[in-house]
């Protein structure tokens with residue numbers, strides 16, 4: 001059975017499904033968030049309005065560049081020292097000779 005809810009900011013009325021009871025919705029007219037009246041225990045699995053609000057605040061469409069960089073740095077710091085790439089000025093002897101040959105041909 002649908003629930004009639006009115007936006008507190010602009011007064012627009014909505015008919016929402018009863019499973020939205022106790023959840024926060026966003027007004028399509030003025031974009032302000034408000035709660036649908038009703039008992040949220042009808043929702044299965046039950047999610048409290050507070051938890052839903054936290055989920056909405058923390059939810060992001062995609063991982064940001066900063067998060068990707070932090071995750072990359074965390075992965076690199078977990079590697080043992082010998083697994084890190086050798087600096088280019090100290091290559092292995094065999095590789096160094098091959099590189100020297102390549103540079104001579106240039």
Ligand SMILES: [Zn+2]
Nearest residue numbers: 007010027030
């Ligand atoms: Zn509104």
